[in-house]
Amino acid sequence: MATMIKLIAQKDEFVNQTYELRNEAEVAREREFQATVRVQAWFRGQRTRAYIKYLNECATEIQRRWRAFLGRRHFREVVKQQVFIMKLNHYNAMATKIQKTWRGFFTRKYIFNYYSRKRYLEGLKIKNELIRSELEDYAEQQEMMTQIKREKMQKQRLDEFTKKNHFLVSTEVIPGVYNNPYKPYPEEIEFHLRGAKKLLVEEQKKKAKAKSEENIFDPGCTRYDLPRLKEPLPPLAERPQGPFREPSDVQKQRYKPFQPSLRVSTNFYSLDEARQLMRQEEWINRINDDIFLPASKRPVHYEKLLHTTSKYGHLEYGTKYFRQEFPDQWLLQNKDFQSVVPPIPIFEKLNDTYSQGQV
Amino acid sequence: MSQRQVLQIFEQYQKARTSFVQNVAELATRPQNIEILQNAGVMSLLRPLLLDIVPTIQQTAALALGRLANYNDDLAEAVVKGDILPQLVYSLAEQNRFYKKAAAFVLRAVAKHSPQLAQSVVDCGALDALVICLEEFDPGVKEAAAWALGYIARHNAELAQAVIDAGAVPLLVLCIQEPELSLKRIAASALSDICKHSPELAQTVVDAGAIAHLAQMILNPDAKLKRQVFSALSQIAKHSVDLAEMVVEAEIFPAVLTCLKDSDEYVKKNVAMLIREIAKHTPELSQLIVNAGGVAAVVDYIGETRGNVRLPGIMMLGYVAAHSENLAMAVIVSKGVVQLAIALSEESEDHIQAAAAWALGQIGRHTPEHAKAVAVANVLPKLLQAYLRADVSEDLQIKAKKALKNILQKCIHLPALEPLLHDAPPNILKHVVGQFSKVLPHDSKARRLFVTSGGLKKIQDIKTEPGSALAEYINTINNCYPEEIVKYYSPGYSEALLERVEQYQPQ
Numbered sequence: 001m002a003t004m005i006k007l008i009a010q011k012d013e014f015v016n017q018t019y020e021l022r023n024e025a026e027v028a029r030e031r032e033f034q035a036t037v038r039v040q041a042w043f044r045g046q047r048t049r050a051y052i053k054y055l056n057e058c059a060t061e062i063q064r065r066w067r068a069f070l071g072r073r074h075f076r077e078v079v080k081q082q083v084f085i086m087k088l089n090h091y092n093a094m095a096t097k098i099q100k101t102w103r104g105f106f107t108r109k110y111i112f113n114y115y116s117r118k119r120y121l122e123g124l125k126i127k128n129e130l131i132r133s134e135l136e137d138y139a140e141q142q143e144m145m146t147q148i149k150r151e152k153m154q155k156q157r158l159d160e161f162t163k164k165n166h167f168l169v170s171t172e173v174i175p176g177v178y179n180n181p182y183k184p185y186p187e188e189i190e191f192h193l194r195g196a197k198k199l200l201v202e203e204q205k206k207k208a209k210a211k212s213e214e215n216i217f218d219p220g221c222t223r224y225d226l227p228r229l230k231e232p233l234p235p236l237a238e239r240p241q242g243p244f245r246e247p248s249d250v251q252k253q254r255y256k257p258f259q260p261s262l263r264v265s266t267n268f269y270s271l272d273e274a275r276q277l278m279r280q281e282e283w284i285n286r287i288n289d290d291i292f293l294p295a296s297k298r299p300v301h302y303e304k305l306l307h308t309t310s311k312y313g314h315l316e317y318g319t320k321y322f323r324q325e326f327p328d329q330w331l332l333q334n335k336d337f338q339s340v341v342p343p344i345p346i347f348e349k350l351n352d353t354y355s356q357g358q359v
Numbered sequence: 360m361s362q363r364q365v366l367q368i369f370e371q372y373q374k375a376r377t378s379f380v381q382n383v384a385e386l387a388t389r390p391q392n393i394e395i396l397q398n399a400g401v402m403s404l405l406r407p408l409l410l411d412i413v414p415t416i417q418q419t420a421a422l423a424l425g426r427l428a429n430y431n432d433d434l435a436e437a438v439v440k441g442d443i444l445p446q447l448v449y450s451l452a453e454q455n456r457f458y459k460k461a462a463a464f465v466l467r468a469v470a471k472h473s474p475q476l477a478q479s480v481v482d483c484g485a486l487d488a489l490v491i492c493l494e495e496f497d498p499g500v501k502e503a504a505a506w507a508l509g510y511i512a513r514h515n516a517e518l519a520q521a522v523i524d525a526g527a528v529p530l531l532v533l534c535i536q537e538p539e540l541s542l543k544r545i546a547a548s549a550l551s552d553i554c555k556h557s558p559e560l561a562q563t564v565v566d567a568g569a570i571a572h573l574a575q576m577i578l579n580p581d582a583k584l585k586r587q588v589f590s591a592l593s594q595i596a597k598h599s600v601d602l603a604e605m606v607v608e609a610e611i612f613p614a615v616l617t618c619l620k621d622s623d624e625y626v627k628k629n630v631a632m633l634i635r636e637i638a639k640h641t642p643e644l645s646q647l648i649v650n651a652g653g654v655a656a657v658v659d660y661i662g663e664t665r666g667n668v669r670l671p672g673i674m675m676l677g678y679v680a681a682h683s684e685n686l687a688m689a690v691i692v693s694k695g696v697v698q699l700a701i702a703l704s705e706e707s708e709d710h711i712q713a714a715a716a717w718a719l720g721q722i723g724r725h726t727p728e729h730a731k732a733v734a735v736a737n738v739l740p741k742l743l744q745a746y747l748r749a750d751v752s753e754d755l756q757i758k759a760k761k762a763l764k765n766i767l768q769k770c771i772h773l774p775a776l777e778p779l780l781h782d783a784p785p786n787i788l789k790h791v792v793g794q795f796s797k798v799l800p801h802d803s804k805a806r807r808l809f810v811t812s813g814g815l816k817k818i819q820d821i822k823t824e825p826g827s828a829l830a831e832y833i834n835t836i837n838n839c840y841p842e843e844i845v846k847y848y849s850p851g852y853s854e855a856l857l858e859r860v861e862q863y864q865p866q
Contacts, residue, residue, distance in 0.1 A: 117685070121692050124649065128693050131616065131652030132659060139620040146622065296453060310362070317363045318370060 158192055159199055166196035373413060380408055380419040387426035393434070401427065402437050409446055414458060421447065421461035425468045432472035439469060439476060444483040451488040456497045463492060463503035467510050474514035481511060481518060486525035493530040498539040505534055505542070509549030516556035523553065523560060528567045535572045544584045547573065551591035558598035565595060565605055574609035582623035589618070589629035597636040603644055607637060612647070616656040628668045631660060635675035642682035649686060654679060654693040661698045670711050673702055677718030684725035691732045696722060700736045703745070713755040716742055720762025727771045734766065734775035742766075743783060763787055771798050773805055780817050789829045792818065796832040799839050806839055810848075815840065819849040 108114075170176030170190065178193065179186035267273070307314050383401060386392040401423075408420035424443065428435040438444070447462040454462075466485050470477040485507070492504035508527050512519040522528075527549075534546035550569055554561040569591070576588045592611070596603040611633075618630045634653055638645045648654065654676070661672040676695045680687035690696070696719070703715040719742070723733035733739075745751060746759040767790040770776060779791045795814070799806050809815055815836075823830040837845045846852055 117688075120685075121688060124689055124692055127650070127652045128655030131655050135617060135620045135656055135659065138617045142620065142622060312362065315363055315366070318366060 162189075162192045162196040163199055163203070166193060166200060169193040169196065376408065376411065376416055377413070377419075380405075380416050380423060384419050384423035384426065387423050387430070390430065393427065393430045396427065397434060397437075402434075402441055406441050406443055409443065409450075414455065417450075417454070418458050418461045421458065421465050425461065425464040427468075428465060429468035429471070432476065435469045435472045435476050438465065439479045444469070444480060444485065448483050448485045448488045451485070451492060456495065456500045459492055459495070459500045460503045463489065463500070463507045467503070467507035470507060470514075471510045474518065477511045477514050477518050480507075481521050486511070486521060486527070490525045490527050490530060493527065493534065498537060498542045501534055501537070502539070502542045502545050505531060505545045505549045509545065509552045512549065513552035513555070516560065519553045519556050519560050523563050528553065528564055528569075532564075532567045532569050532572060535569070535576070540581050540584055543576065544581075544587050547576075547584065547587035547591050551587060551594045554591060554594040555597075558602065561595045561598050561602055565602060570595065570605055570609050574606075574611050577611055577614050577618065582621065582626050585618060585621065586623065586625045586629055589615070589626065589633050593629060593633035593636045596633060600640045600644075603637045603640045606633075607644060607647065612651045612653070616651065616653055619656045619660045624664070624668050627660060627664060628671060631657065631668075631671035631675060635671045635678060638675050639678040642686065645679045645682050645686050649679065649689045654690055654695060658693050658695045658698050661695075661702060666706070666708070667711070669702060669706075670714055673699060673711065673714045673718050677714065677721045680718065681721040684729065687722045687725050687729050690722055691729065696733055696736045696738070700738050700741065703738065703741050709752040709755045712745055713752070713758040716745060716755065716759045716762045720758070720765040723762070723766035724769060727769050730766050730770035731772040731775075734770050734772050737775075739763065739766065739770075739775055740778055743779060743787065746787070747782075747784070760787070764790055767791060767794060770794055773798060773808070777812055777814060780814055785829065788821070789832070792821075792829060792832040792836070796835040799836055809836075810840070810844065815844070816848040819845070 168176045168178065170179040170186070175181050175186075176190060176193070178190040383396065383405065386396060405420050405424050405427075408416055409424070411417050411420065424438060428438045444466070447465055451459055451462050466480055466489065470480045489504045489508055492500050493508075495501055495504075508522050508531070512522040531546045531549055531553075535543055535550070537543060537546075550564055550573075554564050573588050573591055576584060579585060579588070592606055596606040615630050615633060618626055621627055621630070634648060634657060638648050638653075657672045657675055661669045661676075664672070676690055676699060680690045680695075699715050699719050699722075703712055703719065706712055706715070719733055719738050723730045723738075742759050742763050746756055746763065751759075764787075767776070767779075767787070771794060773795070776791050776794055779787065783791055795809070795818075799809060818833055818836060821829070821833065823833060
């Protein structure tokens, strides 16, 4: 109980003390509250900042990762592109090389080959030379032909002349007009004239021969033989011995097709049938019932001749004779003139009486 | 009066008619008589004689008429106006062959003068009658008919078409195959006249198979026939590539070249024309001719002939060279340039010179190599001379200028260009200086030579408008040289030096 009393004794004090404490607390409360707020604010701020920092770090990490991912993706793209371009360039270069080589080859082979061109031109030169020489030969040949023709013509003309003028040749006694005795040599034509007789004889012979060929029968001929063969005739083909025909002929005769005569093989009324058919066809094909006549066949009235219509008949005037003749008035009465002058004997012995020598 | 005396009058009349007609026909052969005959009224007298009962008189009257109509177109027109043609055409079908010949002769003589007269002959229905005459047995009649048809067809395409429509072509082709030379000749000439107007007409003739028969006669010894054959072939070939190829396919090629050596001038000319007409179409045809040695033959031909005969040869070389540089080189290798240069200098007529200038221009325009070959033959001064001559024709002037331009633009052979610097007019000089300005910057030896030959000095003397092409070229050349040298050669430099001497103050 003591304690209780003690405590009751102490009760006032305790209450006082409590009041005091409470008052003190009341006084300090504001300050303490502020302080607490402050502490809390600091703490909360710290905590929030730490959280934000943490969040920021997280975001940075995310961004870093994302950006790294993007970057790597982009890098891959770029690398791919670069590689592509590199490859493209390479391939282009290679293609150019191939094209260059091919084009060079193709052009040299087919379009412009320096050596083949050179060879072609050389060949052309040779060909040109050939053609030139050939043409030269041709022209020469042509020239020669005309020359020969001309000479032939000249010769012919000369022969004609000599044949026609063979009498101008000089004789033993009288020199001809082409053989001037005051000149050392006779003219060239004189020598041609000397050959004229030969030509004339040849011509006559030729004529005679032609004539004899014309009439084959020659009464002066002694024998009439058949013309002789120069070569014997070729041997005859081999045949079987004996009087047998060729087996093929026999075969043919045995299997000969039936050949009736024309009369047997044709219809008896064929002629009439054919006529009827022809008439029908003509009737079908005819366009105009009046037959056309050509312009040359137009009907012309026949005019009788003057001579035949007259009752006096033909006169021979104009067909047999043209001029009236009166033979009874002729002086000579169908007799020819006759010469009465005797011949001049001096002309008969021309070369005997005149001396040979100067003219 | 006795019957005899009456008949004597008739006889005298007939004799007089005969002798009149014969004398008129004889007189009509001489040109100096024609006018007198015309004034004496021969036409109206001859016309009734065409209807005479005696065939000899008819024929001779027709012959006289033909001779008169042959003389000039007035008389031919008088024949047309006198209504003689229908009569002749009518009797062409009716009478004997002598009369047919004479009538065809009259038709030919009338038709030859002008297209109008030929048309009037056609209007009379002469074509059908003439075509029937082509079927006649007698070669003389065929000849006369073919001749008349040819004269009708030669005027223009319509008349030729009318001849073709009358069915003359197959018969003319048959006529070529006849043995008579004169008939062949005239039929070939008629075909040539028909073909010459248009490709369609030529195609018709080709379709009738004319080429094979014409080609067979190339080696015929008769010169006049050859003339006509080559003329016909060239008229066929001239129209189109197809026709030219058909002519070539008749294997005429090595054979025709021999005819370039023929003794007859016209044969040569017509062969050259044929080759030209074939060569002008395509490079392939030209190549074929070149490979057959045709160019060498033509070059020789140009060397051997004079005047108008050599013109087709010159043109043929130009056509061949124009196709490609290879062919142009072939012409150069065949020594064509030298012959063309000779032709250019020795021919006096402008149109031949123009052709030669054109051909040279075609040869030289391909590459510097070609231009050099042309320039070395000393062609450029001749071309320049042709261009500058006072009495030159316009055609030659244009052709020479074009040729010069073509050659100069490719020419880098400076020694040949040098003389042109001195006497070329400005429009040519431009090209010459241009070539120098292209070559000199790259060639030191040429630069040196250019100074020593006086070219640089000449260039400084040229007056130019600033900004023109010529000024630019001169500037390019001046830039290739040190400044002192250019100054030294420029005009007025000595005065400038003297002035400097005056102004110099001795120390």
